[in-house]
Amino acid sequence: MLKKMNIIKFYKRSFYKPIKYFTTETKFDNKFDFIYHQSINPKTREQFWEEESKEVAWFKKFDKVLDDSNIPHYRWFPGGKINMSYNCIDRHIENGLENFTSIIWDCAYINKVEHISYSKLLENVCKLANLLVEKGVKKGDVVIIYMPMIPEALYAMLACSRLGAIHSVIFGGFAYAELARRIENSSAKLIITASAGMEPKKTIIYLPIIEKALNSINRSVPILLVQRPEVYLADIKKSKHEIFDYKVETNKMKPYIKPVHLDSNDPLYILYTSGSTGDPKGVVRDIGGTCVGLNFSSRAMFGINKKDVFFSSSDIGWIVGHNYTVYGPLIRGATTVLYEGKPVSTPNSSKYWEMIENYKVNAFFTSITALKSIRKEDEYYKIMRKHKLSSLKVFHLGGERCDPNTFSWLQNGIGKDILINDILGQTESGCSIASNNLEYYPFKSEPGSVCKPAPGYDVRIVDDNHKELKPFQEGKIFIKLPMPPAFMTTLWGNKEGFLEKYITSDNQYYMVGDSGYLDDKGFLFVLSRVDDIIKVASHRLSTGRLEEVLIQSQGIIEAAVVGKKDNLKGEVPFAFVVMSEEVKKDQYENLLLLGKQKIVDEIGAIARLNNIIVLQRFPKTKSGKVIRNLLKKILNNETYSIPPTIETPHNINEIVDTLKLANIIQS
Numbered sequence: 025m026l027k028k029m030n031i032i033k034f035y036k037r038s039f040y041k042p043i044k045y046f047t048t049e050t051k052f053d054n055k056f057d058f059i060y061h062q063s064i065n066p067k068t069r070e071q072f073w074e075e076e077s078k079e080v081a082w083f084k085k086f087d088k089v090l091d092d093s094n095i096p097h098y099r100w101f102p103g104g105k106i107n108m109s110y111n112c113i114d115r116h117i118e119n120g121l122e123n124f125t126s127i128i129w130d131c132a133y134i135n136k137v138e139h140i141s142y143s144k145l146l147e148n149v150c151k152l153a154n155l156l157v158e159k160g161v162k163k164g165d166v167v168i169i170y171m172p173m174i175p176e177a178l179y180a181m182l183a184c185s186r187l188g189a190i191h192s193v194i195f196g197g198f199a200y201a202e203l204a205r206r207i208e209n210s211s212a213k214l215i216i217t218a219s220a221g222m223e224p225k226k227t228i229i230y231l232p233i234i235e236k237a238l239n240s241i242n243r244s245v246p247i248l249l250v251q252r253p254e255v256y257l258a259d260i261k262k263s264k265h266e267i268f269d270y271k272v273e274t275n276k277m278k279p280y281i282k283p284v285h286l287d288s289n290d291p292l293y294i295l296y297t298s299g300s301t302g303d304p305k306g307v308v309r310d311i312g313g314t315c316v317g318l319n320f321s322s323r324a325m326f327g328i329n330k331k332d333v334f335f336s337s338s339d340i341g342w343i344v345g346h347n348y349t350v351y352g353p354l355i356r357g358a359t360t361v362l363y364e365g366k367p368v369s370t371p372n373s374s375k376y377w378e379m380i381e382n383y384k385v386n387a388f389f390t391s392i393t394a395l396k397s398i399r400k401e402d403e404y405y406k407i408m409r410k411h412k413l414s415s416l417k418v419f420h421l422g423g424e425r426c427d428p429n430t431f432s433w434l435q436n437g438i439g440k441d442i443l444i445n446d447i448l449g450q451t452e453s454g455c456s457i458a459s460n461n462l463e464y465y466p467f468k469s470e471p472g473s474v475c476k477p478a479p480g481y482d483v484r485i486v487d488d489n490h491k492e493l494k495p496f497q498e499g500k501i502f503i504k505l506p507m508p509p510a511f512m513t514t515l516w517g518n519k520e521g522f523l524e525k526y527i528t529s530d531n532q533y534y535m536v537g538d539s540g541y542l543d544d545k546g547f548l549f550v551l552s553r554v555d556d557i558i559k560v561a562s563h564r565l566s567t568g569r570l571e572e573v574l575i576q577s578q579g580i581i582e583a584a585v586v587g588k589k590d591n592l593k594g595e596v597p598f599a600f601v602v603m604s605e606e607v608k609k610d611q612y613e614n615l616l617l618l619g620k621q622k623i624v625d626e627i628g629a630i631a632r633l634n635n636i637i638v639l640q641r642f643p644k645t646k647s648g649k650v651i652r653n654l655l656k657k658i659l660n661n662e663t664y665s666i667p668p669t670i671e672t673p674h675n676i677n678e679i680v681d682t683l684k685l686a687n688i689i690q691s
Contacts, residue, residue, distance in 0.1 A: 070090050201627065337376070337389065582602035
């Protein structure tokens with residue numbers, strides 16, 4: 025039974041409705057530019073976000089909008105009391121949505137579809153929350169969620185947020201070593217998992233991966249296991265780790281528990297992303313700022329409103345899954361489509377279009393890589409045009425830059441009336457840094473551009489000396505602090521790393537890590553990363569971590585991993601290695617195969633190497649640093665110059681000849 029909470033009701037005045045903003049003497053060409061100015065102007069910024077805060081429910085209003093007493097550690101809405109689970113579920117039921125569908129789960133592998141109402145969602149979340157309490161989970165404890173795309177994964181996130189436990193969702197494709205690093209770094213109190221995840225041609229049994237991860241760090245953590253009917257594990261009692269059956273245990277629990285009144289600045293979750301050193305970076309996000317910022321982004325930039333149907337194809341292990349598969353649509357009182365499947369091969373490239381048609385999807389978000397996979401199978405729209413997409417208003421794209429050819433193919437296929445929104449976002453930023461919008465003034469999409477910076481993001485293009493550049497001049501993308509609500513608050517257990525990696529030494533800017541330019545209309549064009557993170561099919565992989573694993577392989581004494589351009593995935597990891605002199609050349613092939621397999625075993629199939637090439641020596645600076653950027657340019661047939669700091673310039677020709685001999689580059 026839902027119990028009415030004592031909350032501040034002022035959000036009802038503007039909930040689900042456009043907000044009337046204040047005036048300004050400055051003249052603007054359109055409403056969006058006016059809104060954007062209000063959101064970044066120090067004189068009006070706090071008033072802007074205070075108005076936006078009225079769209080979510082608070083148990084106690086915050087003391088102030090922005091606390092800037094500890095720059096650069098800004099805090100939004102300090103002193104407020106709030107709960108994310110309440111904002112995603114209870115308040116919608118109080119407003120008449122108890123029988124409205126909150127989640128549509130579509131599993132392509134077993135041809136199963138399930139519709140879950142908001143009232144059923146509340147019951148399932150509360151039962152799990154009560155079980156977590158029984159198992160000793162309390163506010164501030166970390167719960168690892170290592171799950172496939174099934175409803176129980178969403179219940180787990182929302183149950184943790186109901187109690188104030190900090191969830192850390194880990195992509196189910198990660199191998200044991202990466203999982204172990206995250207368990208150890210987070211000091212997890214409990215692990216929630218499933219018996220298996222499914223792929224087009226195989227089934228991944230999760231429990232042995234978790235057990236191997238725990239054994240490798242000599243830890244024992246209780247495991248809550250969702251037994252999937254299709255893959256039932258009968259011998260879980262043989263494990264040396266404590267394992268509980270999810271269904272059996274939750275069925276004993278009461279169907280309601282009050283949401284805990286949490287501080288606005290309490291952590292909501294940890295989401296790990298790769299760092300250039302290979303160490304996982306635990307991005308921490310707070311509750312109040314995330315709730316307000318994500319509500320705004322979902323409404324204004326993504327066009328998600330009450331009773332809409334939103335479909336994000338992202339796995340919940342990534343930031344897009346957190347934001348736009350789980351929290352964003354539910355904050356807005358919409359239906360979210362949870363899809364367990366692939367864009368192709370389950371069974372073919374029709375699946376996305378079929379779901380958009382069947383579920384009357386209003387807005388769709390997928391990766392460029394998924395779109396390219398579909399295009400490869402359906403270049404001339406023979407499959408796409410069999411489906412009615414009339415419900416669709418906007419098609420969101422993310423993960424990497426959308427090339428003009430793919431953009432044009434999509435626009436011609438889905439029709440000119442559907443807005444295509446190419447987005448720049450990050451795990452660290454939370455919401456989209458740059459995006460089109462549906463609420464204020466939708467712009468004509470420009471292929472290659474991520475449209476304009478989103479409200480709250482004061483984007484600047486600067487040179488190496490942090491001097492601001494003029495339109496069309498390429499430089500580093502910086503954002504003037506403070507960042508808007510929903511930005512990361514710190515790195516888990518690594519405050520120094522947060523400052524070193526992301527904040528300029530003068531505490532004035534956030535360093536995005538991308539290069540690009542702004543045109544004379546304010547449109548942002550992103551060109552490349554400025555660090556050595558490889559983005560493979562929208563997934564970030566650390567070259568340092570890949571090299572670390574390769575060097576552990578027999579016979580390999582040095583490794584340098586760079587990104588090789590790929591038409592489908594954007595980039596794929598490519599390795600250069602130096603072998604031990606003790607290894608004979610006829611042993612190379614077998615040892616390199618072992619090295620490739622070690623990458624898959626310890627990091628996951630997403631990190632599978634495109635190739636490994638053996639070099640006699642690496643190009644290095646006089647101080648001993650490998651010049652990876654030079655290797656990358658040679659590999660991708662790009663123009664390069666030999667840097668003056670190189671120690672052995674003569675070995676450049678050796679590298680070129682080796683790649684030509686292997687038919688990797690042309691003569």
